[in-house]
Amino acid sequence: MKTPMILAMAAALLAITIVDHSAAASGKSGPKQQQIAHGEYLVKAIGQCGDCHTPMNEKGEFVPGKWLQGKKLDFAATVPMPVWADTSPNIAGLPGWDREKAVQFFMTGLAPNGQPARPPMPMYRMNRADAEAVVAYLQSLK
Numbered sequence: 813m814k815t816p817m818i819l820a821m822a823a824a825l826l827a828i829t830i831v832d833h834s835a836a837a838s839g840k841s842g843p844k845q846q847q848i849a850h851g852e853y854l855v856k857a858i859g860q861c862g863d864c865h866t867p868m869n870e871k872g873e874f875v876p877g878k879w880l881q882g883k884k885l886d887f888a889a890t891v892p893m894p895v896w897a898d899t900s901p902n903i904a905g906l907p908g909w910d911r912e913k914a915v916q917f918f919m920t921g922l923a924p925n926g927q928p929a930r931p932p933m934p935m936y937r938m939n940r941a942d943a944e945a946v947v948a949y950l951q952s953l954k
């Protein structure tokens with residue numbers, strides 16, 4: 813009479829393993845998802861990246877479906893600037909960026925060519941954990 817009991821327990825264990833696995837695979841929980849959530853907070857609440865990187869409508873609202881996809885800036889410097897970028901690039905998914913180089917960029921403010929991005933892009937000096945979270949969030953966007 814012991815065998816069916818053991819079989820039932822084995823089946824239960826297997827079920828737990830499968831459920832656990834699919835939760836991780838769907839990315840609904842776990843450290844990666846927490847890191848992305850932290851990056852989203854930094855981008856939206858602290859960095860305000862959307863102000864410069866997301867197209868807005870005439871009411872100043874973000875255009876749906878264009879989140880962080882870059883735009884022609886609607887403001888300019890009031891004093892002469894030696895360099896000024898009037899366009900922000902698409903950063904949704906960080907196309908063309910190596911992950912570690914992007915992390916370095918947000919930690920130092922220096923792009924892979926050793927130069928800072930042109931103003932008004934701020935030179936962020938995030939700690940590694942925050943820079944990695946921002947990159948994880950941006951890469952999670954397509």
Ligand code: HEC
Pocket residue numbers: 854855859860861862863864865885897898899900901903923928929930931932933934936946
């Ligand atoms: C005040 C406006 C502004 C804000 C805020 C801003 N950006 Fe930018 N960003 C720009 C502009 C303009 C450029 C283009 C700079 C250039 O072409 O040299 C740029 C460039 C970049 C680049 C490409 C840099 C390179 O050298 O290729 C990345 C990546 C980036 N921004 C990410 C972000 C993230 C992430 C945030 C928020 C944490 C952010 N930006 C906030 C305006 C802004």
